[in-house]
Amino acid sequence: MQQIINFVIRNKNFLLYLFLLFIALGFTVQSHSYHQSRFFNSSNWITGSVYETFNGFSTYFGLSEENAKLVEENKRLRKLLFNGQKETLSSLDSTQLIYTITTGQVVKNSYAEPRNYITINRGIKDSVFPDMGVITEKGILGIVENTSGSYASVQSILNEKSRINAKLKNTEHFGSLVWDTQRYNVVQLVDIPRLVPLTVGDTIVTGGMSSIFPGNIPIGTIQKFDLDTANSLYSIDVRLFNDMTNIKNVYIIDNNDRKEILELEAATVNEQ
């Protein structure tokens, strides 16, 4: 017994080191699986408020550019509104709508790591919950992974864990959008069969099959494609419409039918 105690006292620094290292590795391994990174994300109030405070200063430098972007988007939406059918206005009854939109601002962005997360200044208080889609005026950005009172951390599409349903705009063939962690303006579309006709410059949009994003949200254009002859599937490089390095205003999409869709899907799987 005496020897054991002596051993512990003699090696207390080493044991402390091992203990702390295992804690750190434990947290790391645990958060590799989806939805487990609950404590280690920048959506908690300490980091959220620090980022928001300092973001307040830097926001001023980009105000005119941001305004130009928003006016441009308003112009596009007005054009749609004036040229569309008249019934769109009368159907804006909020109980009938499938999707509700919340606006928010990015307080922390990253794009240089293999797993990038974006923090936005909307949280549970603004009814933002995990698994909501986040887009900008140009295209998709990611999916909400964790929320706190007034902040949410968004798993960016520039994240090796990200997998988003996407399709070709003109042929409706769908695949999965992934990222190979190499370049911040290029993502990969996989699982497109070889019989699909492709050309460089084709537009890729969201597929609308995931209950997170509505269909036809722009993503990017085809930059390059290779045929994997072993599997007869294409691997496609998609250049993003979004400049992932310069994002300020975002829209958070909530699908009001999501619960119903998930219940139906779960029930169907159970019956089999």
Added chain:
Amino acid sequence: MNNNYFVNIIRFVLLILVQVLVFNRLNFFGFINPMVYILFLYWFPIKENRAAFIGLSFLLGLFIDLFSDTMAIHAASTVTIAYIRPAIMRFVFGVNIEFQSFRLSNTTRAQQFTFLALLIIVHHAVFFTLEIFSFANILLILKKVVAIGAASIILCLLFNSLFSAKKE
């Protein structure tokens, strides 16, 4: 003594803020984000309690992790260099560190540089191995360790010469 604690607390907070608000957003050449918070371990007094030093380093890493959404890999790599710091010092400064009068500012430039460089290289090697977590990408790991390590060393040297000159 009291003054010493105070200085270390200020350093702790300022280095975290500088790291997450400035250097984590640098993205030089698209991927180079130097890690200047390692200076905390470089500057930390040698004769302080070693267990407290390891604990503090863990906390430092953990705070950086919270801000940069990197799970706990900053904490793991920082606690590693905190643990092996005495070994590195013995390697670089030899028996000199046993003397009561030993001070970092009394050593030669080359020794200071080697000490800092070894801290940074070990830290970055552990960090990027954990971040990428596959030996298939060993070239990518090496590339990141060399490129980001060089950037970290240059910036840490600059900070070191800026902020520790008046100790002489």
